[in-house]
Amino acid sequence: MGKPSIFSREYDRKMKARKRRKTIFVFCLIAVALYFFCRTTYTRWQDNYFKQKQEQSTGYLANGGDKDEGVSSKNNEEKEQVPETEPEQVPIITDKTLDLNLPNGKVIKVIYNEENGSKSIRNIVSEDNFLLFFNVSPSAAKAVVLDSAQELYIIDLEGNIKNISKTEYITTKGTKIEKNSYLQRNPSFQWHSTPKFINENTVVYISQMPWFQTKKSVYKVDINDVKHERITSLTSENISFDIMEEKGLKIKVDGAVMYINNEGNVIQ
Structure with a gap:
């Protein structure tokens, strides 16, 4: 579009419009130039940045980013040479088994391990599942075993077997109630149940004696003289043994927690 005549009535308006178009045109040129300049600069910076990150991730840049291999090699030589040591040899402990023939003709397998001449019972299994319960003594040298006939045995790794059942x-x-005959008439009756050691020589168990009803009590037996004694303070229809803790064997009686310590006394 040509320059308007100065004698035209529209001269001032057209000149202002022309200047405005020039200004817009120049601004657009500058904006385009800035766009391409910034894009090129950003692309170059981005390429350098990712290249540097890749080099760092591979460990190529060391010692504060110095790529000079001579410096890196020198620093490696200056590092203290740490002598290689042999890994500590951990002794391999393998399980062993001992077959024991109980007086009732049943066979149990005692699984144990041996380290530095010391044997420890780890588990006891039976092939036909006649074993109801067992518990290992604190020293792990012996165990108490309860079979399906509710017979209590103490066994050890020397092959010794001792029956500690309360037979009557x-x-x-003065009426005598014989264990085996009573269980034949009432097989669900708990004569002996869940025996556990409280020390090396004393076992406790839960029983429905002496009332021969649903109420239960706790007995303790010395495995040396096979003397059974009822703990009179532990009587309820809901009694269960828990784990051995520092205070003793944890017991739950009607929801309340008590303990039998290693001397056979009941404590809170």
């Missing part, structure tokens, strides 16, 4: 109960009136 005598009422206050």
Whole structure:
């Protein structure tokens, strides 16, 4: 578009419009130039940045980013040479088994390990599942075993087997109740249940004696003289043994927590 005549009535308006178009045109040129300049600069910076990150991730840039291989090699030579040591040899402990024939003709397998001449019972299994319960003594040298006939045995890794069952109960009136015959008539009755050691020589168990009903009590037996004694303070229809803790064997009686310490006394 040509320059308007100065004698035209529209001269001032057209000149202002022309200047405005020039200004817009120049601004657009500058904006385009800045766009391409910034894009090129950013692309170059981005390429350098990712290249540097890749070099760092591969460990190529060391010692503060110095790429000079001579400097890197020199620093490696100056590092203290640490002598290689042989890894500590951990002794391999393998399980062993001992077959024991119980007086009832059943066979149990005692699984144990041996380290530095010391043997420790780890588990006891039976092939036909006649084993109801077992518990290992604190020293792990012996265990108490309860079979399906509710017979209590103490076994050890020397092959010794000792029956510590309470074979009969005598009422206050002198009536004798024999264990095996009573269980034949009432096989669900708990004569002995969940025996556990409280020390090396004492086992406790839960029983439905002496009332021969649903109420239960706790007995302790010295495995040396096979003397059974009822703990009179532990009587309820809901009694269960828990784990051995520092205070003793944890017991739950109607939801309350008590303990039998290693001397056979009941404590809170």
